[in-house]
Amino acid sequence: MDRPATLEIKDVTVQLNGQTILHDFSLGLEAGQKALLTGPSGCGKSTVLRCLLGFVVPRAGSVHIAGQALTAESVWTLRRRIAYVGQEPDLGAGIVRDILERPFHYRANTALRGNLARVPALFDAFGLARSLLDKEAGDLSGGEKQRVALVSALLLDRDIFLLDEVTSALDPASKRKVIEHFRSRTEATMLFVAHDAESFPFADRVIEMPGGAA
Amino acid sequence: MNQVVEIGAGHLAAAYLLLAFPLAIMLWYRIPMIGETVVSVVRMTLQLIFVGLYLQVVFRLNNLWLTAAWLLVMVTVADVSIVRSCSLKLSRIALPLFGALLAGTAVPLLLFVGLILRRDNLLDAQYAIPIGGMILGNCLRADIVGVRTFYESIRTGEKTFLQSLAQGALLHEAMRPYAQKACRAALAPTVASMTTIGLVSLPGMMTGVILGGASPAIAIKYQIAIMISIFSGTAITLAMGLWLTSKTSFTPHGPIDRSIFRAS
Numbered sequence: 001m002d003r004p005a006t007l008e009i010k011d012v013t014v015q016l017n018g019q020t021i022l023h024d025f026s027l028g029l030e031a032g033q034k035a036l037l038t039g040p041s042g043c044g045k046s047t048v049l050r051c052l053l054g055f056v057v058p059r060a061g062s063v064h065i066a067g068q069a070l071t072a073e074s075v076w077t078l079r080r081r082i083a084y085v086g087q088e089p090d091l092g093a094g095i096v097r098d099i100l101e102r103p104f105h106y107r108a109n110t111a112l113r114g115n116l117a118r119v120p121a122l123f124d125a126f127g128l129a130r131s132l133l134d135k136e137a138g139d140l141s142g143g144e145k146q147r148v149a150l151v152s153a154l155l156l157d158r159d160i161f162l163l164d165e166v167t168s169a170l171d172p173a174s175k176r177k178v179i180e181h182f183r184s185r186t187e188a189t190m191l192f193v194a195h196d197a198e199s200f201p202f203a204d205r206v207i208e209m210p211g212g213a214a
Numbered sequence: 215m216n217q218v219v220e221i222g223a224g225h226l227a228a229a230y231l232l233l234a235f236p237l238a239i240m241l242w243y244r245i246p247m248i249g250e251t252v253v254s255v256v257r258m259t260l261q262l263i264f265v266g267l268y269l270q271v272v273f274r275l276n277n278l279w280l281t282a283a284w285l286l287v288m289v290t291v292a293d294v295s296i297v298r299s300c301s302l303k304l305s306r307i308a309l310p311l312f313g314a315l316l317a318g319t320a321v322p323l324l325l326f327v328g329l330i331l332r333r334d335n336l337l338d339a340q341y342a343i344p345i346g347g348m349i350l351g352n353c354l355r356a357d358i359v360g361v362r363t364f365y366e367s368i369r370t371g372e373k374t375f376l377q378s379l380a381q382g383a384l385l386h387e388a389m390r391p392y393a394q395k396a397c398r399a400a401l402a403p404t405v406a407s408m409t410t411i412g413l414v415s416l417p418g419m420m421t422g423v424i425l426g427g428a429s430p431a432i433a434i435k436y437q438i439a440i441m442i443s444i445f446s447g448t449a450i451t452l453a454m455g456l457w458l459t460s461k462t463s464f465t466p467h468g469p470i471d472r473s474i475f476r477a478s
Contacts, residue, residue: 053380055465072466076384086381090373092391108382156381 005031005066005081005159005189007052012061014047024061031138033188039209046087049162050208052083052191053084065160067103080108083158087165088147091137099137100152107129115155122151125181127174150178161190167199175199182212217427220309222409230255233451273339281337289315289359292354298373300362306474310458311357318353318451322443330439348440349447352404353407362398364456365463368470369394377466385460388468393456400452404445 007029021044029035037045050056051063054075063070065078076156091099102144104113128149132140140148146169153161159180167175182190185203192200226311233255240248272280293312297304323346327333368375371392376387411417412434416424420437424430463474 027336053376055376055379055469056464075467077378080382082380084377086373090377092371092377101376103381103383106378106383106387108384120264132256133397151382191472 006064007160007189007191008062008064008160009048009051010062010064012058012063014044014051014056015057016056022051022058025209026061029189029205030189031189032187033102034200034203035205035207036197036203037193037207038195038197040197044207045209046152046164047193049084049086049164049193050161053079053082066122082159082162083153083156084162085149085153085166086162087168088142089145090146091140091145091152095134096137096140096148097133098131099148099186100155103152103156104142105119105125111158112155112157115157118155119151122154125177126151127177143174144173146170147174147178154181159188161185161188161192163190164214165195166192167194184208209212216423221251222403224231224394246400262303264314267426268344269339272343276339277336278337281339281342282381284339284343285319285337285350286316288350289319292350292357294359299358300365301476301477302361302365303474306462307459311361311455314451314458315350315357317454318447318449319350321450322349322447326443336397344422345366345443346442349444352444353451356400356404356452360396360452361404361455361459363399364392364396365474369472371433371473372470376469381386383462386467387458389460394454397449397452401448404441404448408441408445411437417441 009025009027012022012025013020014025022144025044025048026200027037027048028037030081037048039045045058052070053067053172054063054070067082068074068078070078076166093103093123094102100119101116103109104116119133120130123132128144128147128151132144135149137145138176150166163182167178179201180201192203194200197203197206231453233251236251237248239245240251268284272284289312294304294310296315300307313372324336327338327341327346330335333341336342345392346438368389375388375392379385407417412420419436419440420433421435423436441458463471465471
């Protein structure tokens with residue numbers, strides 16, 4: 001059985017293009033905990049998520065996921081525990097149905113292919129018309145893209161969710177539906193990046209990041 | 215068949231008169247390319263004079279090592295040219311791409327000379343240099359299009375690429391759609407030229423063999439063999455080029471290493 005999905009960032013310093021984005025930053029989440037990461041623009045909130053995914057390698061400090069250090073070797077298996085939806089998700093080219101199927105061509109997800117049967121229910125839960133499945137991703141609105149990206153993330157059955165401003169383009173009704181859905185996932189560990197606490201009202205913790213480059 | 219007609223220096227000079235047409239068009243439309251054109255014509259002339267003299271010596275000696283060295287020089291020049299054209303850093307890409315170009319040229323060349331022409335000496339200068347040059351020239355064109363398309367589309371579509379990694383893709387799985395796009399872009403011209411060859415234009419090798427005094431029946435056999443060799447060489451060099459350069463172009467965690475791009 002997998003170890004509990006804890007997240008730990010310890011004394012991490014990140015520099016990009018000569019600028020310090022994070023300095024001695026630490027954060028720890030217990031398994032199943034939900035945290036809201038907030039703070040002004042440019043304070044490094046998205047960088048924290050990118051560190052957890054191994055997209056940014058810290059200059060100093062360490063990152064642990066489920067008790068395992070994130071390294072160039074372990075990152076490939078640890079990513080299989082994470083569902084990530086970025087700001088303004090770029091779904092790529094093609095129709096929505098193909099985009100939802102794409103991750104199941106990866107070796108890590110082939111066994112989960114049956115989860116595609118959940119697409120209609122998830123579309124209903126998020127207020128997405130099923131006719132969107134045959135629409136070009138490029139023709140979707142910002143809010144529709146965000147919800148399709150969330151559906152895609154949920155289909156992968158991960159136990160850690162890293163969600164970056166995922167309700168920013170949603171109308172209040174759609175936002176409520178998304179929030180209610182994630183509230184019901186009590187077992188999952190979630191780190192939610194947003195400017196305001198309203199976007200993630202069921203957070204166990206609110207982590208305020210200092211303004212500007214830390 | 216007739217032997218090849220000798221072109222005297224005076225007669226060759228007449229060929230330069232044809233330059234009056236493009237230069238006049240540039241003047242008429244005020245296209246600022248006259249200086250560039252003159253420099254490239256002078257360069258072409260000097261390079262071909264040098265190569266002509268050098269190849270006479272290489273052909274006369276027909277030494278295996280000398281031919282191999284000349285082919286390596288050709289591959290090196292092509293390698294540098296591709297990396298520069300793709301706005302990538304020489305220090306990061308040149309070595310893996312050199313391996314890909316060498317394989318893409320050597321495999322079809324050796325099969326052509328050994329299997330099709332049945333020469334005992336696989337590096338017989340008279341065959342290895344012109345045939346190797348034709349294959350390499352096409353590998354160069356394919357790599358410029360393919361390698362550039364591959365890295366540029368990952369750079370511009372980085373969000374989608376990273377999303378694939380976040381969804382659990384291994385590096386080769388995340389690279390696949392970009393490699394497909396690059397291969398399509400690079401191989402399409404060769405596929406298109408095979409479709410229309412002989413109908414739209416008489417290809418270079420066939421023309422050369424005919425001008426050399428052989429019959430069109432022999433010329434088409436050479437042409438078919440070279441077209442297939444070129445296609446196979448471009449596919450090998452492209453596939454190997456993307457694979458080998460990816461070893462030095464991505465961070466160990468998966469994202470593209472932006473330091474491979476040359477500042478524009």
